[in-house]
Amino acid sequence: EPEVTQTPSHQVTQMGQEVILRCVPISNHLYFYWYRQILGQKVEFLVSFYNNEISEKSEIFDDQFSVERPDGSNFTLKIRSTKLEDSAMYFCASSAQVTGAGETQYFGPGTRLLVL
Amino acid sequence: QQQVKQSPQSLIVQKGGISIINCAYENTAFDYFPWYQQFPGKGPALLIAIRPDVSEKKEGRFTISFNKSAKQFSLHIMDSQPGDSATYFCAARTGANNLFFGTGTRLTVIP
Numbered sequence: 001e002p003e004v005t006q007t008p009s010h011q012v013t014q015m016g017q018e019v020i021l022r023c024v025p026i027s028n029h030l031y032f033y034w035y036r037q038i039l040g041q042k043v044e045f046l047v048s049f050y051n052n053e054i055s056e057k058s059e060i061f062d063d064q065f066s067v068e069r070p071d072g073s074n075f076t077l078k079i080r081s082t083k084l085e086d087s088a089m090y091f092c093a094s095s096a097q098v099t100g101a102g103e104t105q106y107f108g109p110g111t112r113l114l115v116l
Numbered sequence: 117q118q119q120v121k122q123s124p125q126s127l128i129v130q131k132g133g134i135s136i137i138n139c140a141y142e143n144t145a146f147d148y149f150p151w152y153q154q155f156p157g158k159g160p161a162l163l164i165a166i167r168p169d170v171s172e173k174k175e176g177r178f179t180i181s182f183n184k185s186a187k188q189f190s191l192h193i194m195d196s197q198p199g200d201s202a203t204y205f206c207a208a209r210t211g212a213n214n215l216f217f218g219t220g221t222r223l224t225v226i227p
Binding site: 035042048093099103104108 | 150157158159160162165205207209210211212214215217218220
């Protein structure tokens with residue numbers, strides 16, 4: 001069964017450093033998402049992406065964050081200058097459509113980011 | 117407005133019992149309400165979902181009840197099994213398919 005994959009599974013970085021989290025969405029999906037989950041809290045929407053553009057972003061997704069689809073398979077989330085409060089599990093998700101039968105979002109296993 | 121409230125925070129049920137998790141929302145623009153199941157170390161996985169034009173949806177042991185006027189929906193797990201022990205998140209979706217999650221319920225089913 002196709003699945004969303006994410007690398008690395010764990011990342012430890014120093015405050016102020018840049019990190020890039022990588023995701024490989026399901027191959028025929030067109031819509032991509034990033035969510036984060038601070039330990040013990042709910043999953044929060046960060047950004048959605050379609051046709052090489054951001055569709056929507058939340059208040060959390062400030063100028064320190066950016067997303068990119070550098071090639072036909074990868075989808076990345078970059079945090080330019082990490083802060084302690086960026087420590088969280090970051091989930092990538094993808095869907096075939098936004099409505100109807102293909103609307104289900106499939107989540108990857110996550111990248112646990114720890115900022116020291 | 118995008119908030120989804122979920123209760124209880126944790127739930128312990130005997131094997132064979134019924135697990136009930138409740139959610140409430142404010143934004144009437146939400147048009148799709150999925151429930152996700154998350155096991156430790158894994159990403160959330162879709163369990164069952166409902167649209168607001170339907171009051172109930174059943175898939176196997178899992179049922180969503182939806183009350184549009186009260187802006188509430190709930191997940192019922194019948195004949196709960198130890199393998200159902202996980203964290204359950206309700207969510208609500210905007211037209212752009214962006215999900216807003218509840219705070220999660222950690223379910224433990226005791227054998």
